[in-house]
Amino acid sequence: MTSLPAPSWIVGCGKMAGAMVEGWRRAGVDLSEITAIRPSGTPVEGVRTVTSLPPGNPAFVLLGVKPQKLDEVAPELAKRLNSNTILVSILAGVELASLRHRFPAAGHILRAMPNLPVSEGRGIVAIFDGQSHDARSVTDDLFAPLGNVVRTESEADLAAIGSLAGAxxxxxxxxxxxxxxxxxxxxxxxxxxxxxxxxxxxxxxxxxxxxxxxxxxxxxxxxxxxxxxxxxxxxxxxxxxxxxxxxxxxxxxxxxxxxxxxxxx
Ligand SMILES: NC(=O)c1ccc[n+]([C@@H]2O[C@H](COP(=O)([O-])OP(=O)(O)OC[C@H]3O[C@@H](n4cnc5c(N)ncnc54)[C@H](OP(=O)(O)O)[C@@H]3O)[C@@H](O)[C@H]2O)c1
CATH class of the missing domain: 1.10.3730.10 (ProC C-terminal domain-like)
Known part of the structure; x- marks a missing residue:
């Protein structure tokens, strides 16, 4: 059974990250290691949901807030990341360099551009990892159940994919x-x-x-x-x-x- 690294945090679990959780749940991915963090505390089916960052250091972070909220969450989150953390950002537009600047300690940072049908395992997940192949086996396992995984070689392509498949x-x-x-x-x-x-x-x-x-x-x-x-x-x-x-x-x-x-x- 595919499982997420322990512990995994979904920071911002609204429409898009929530659809990814639903896709994983439908595919039988083990969600027991996930904590969803959202200020409203609105429950996310199948995962523990809290209103602020729990104690500890996550092995995996899915960053699912709006781009405008990045600087609200980054300072506190950055302190919890270390060289073992894989951070996947689904934020439209926000570039790898901008993420790296805010999360300097994170071991691996990737950008993903999913679309909503991931909830049915029929989505598209485009990935840009800035040529860092180290985190690939973890993320490949995670994204495969969500639909069609596409790797991109440039952030310009990721932006174009966002305008076509994301939107x-x-x-x-x-x-x-x-x-x-x-x-x-x-x-x-x-x-x-x-x-x-x-x-x-x-x-x-x-x-x-x-x-x-x-x-x-x-x-x-x-x-x-x-x-x-x-x-x-x-x-x-x-x-x-x-x-x-x-x-x-x-x-x-x-x-x-x-x-x-x-x-x-
Ligand atoms: N929607 C799409 O089809 C789509 C497609 C591709 C990429 N994206 C990207 O996905 C991201 C989220 O978009 P969305 O449509 O899912 O928006 P959304 O439904 O508004 O979700 C945003 C989430 O962020 C949470 N949040 C807000 N402030 C926070 C904070 N300080 N700490 C932690 N969590 C916080 C919200 O919590 P509450 O639930 O408690 O309000 C909500 O769960 C965006 O960056 C967007 O570019 C979206």
């Missing part, structure tokens, strides 16, 4: 909602439209993954020349690339602002 579930959710709303506008019952929109996206993604088929090929197989789908694609294609491009650009810009804010000159 992506929100964009996909909006598309599914828009599909359903357009169905309602065509006279469908709202509950049925929701079911059809979700089922269509899920079915298409499952089929593409199972067959290894390109999106262009799928679109071609649905849209016959001068048919109904093609009439729709004329409208969608006119705007979609530009819109999605600008969406990821805006997310990247915000990531760069967060990186700047955390940088210590």
């Amino acid at each position: 992506g579930p929100a964009y996909v959710a909006r598309f599914i909602a828009a599909l359903a709303k357009a169905g309602v506008d065509r006279g469908l019952d709202p509950a049925l439209a929701d079911q059809l929109a979700l089922g269509t996206v899920l079915g298409t993604a499952t089929m593409a993954a199972a067959r290894g088929e390109s999106m262009a090929s799928i679109a071609r197989r649905v849209a016959s020349p001068n048919g109904t789908t093609e009439a729709g694609l004329v409208i969608l294609d006119a705007e979609l690339d530009r819109l999605v491009g600008q969406t990821l650009q805006a997310a990247s810009r915000r990531g760069a602002e967060l990186a700047d804010a955390a940088r210590i000159e």
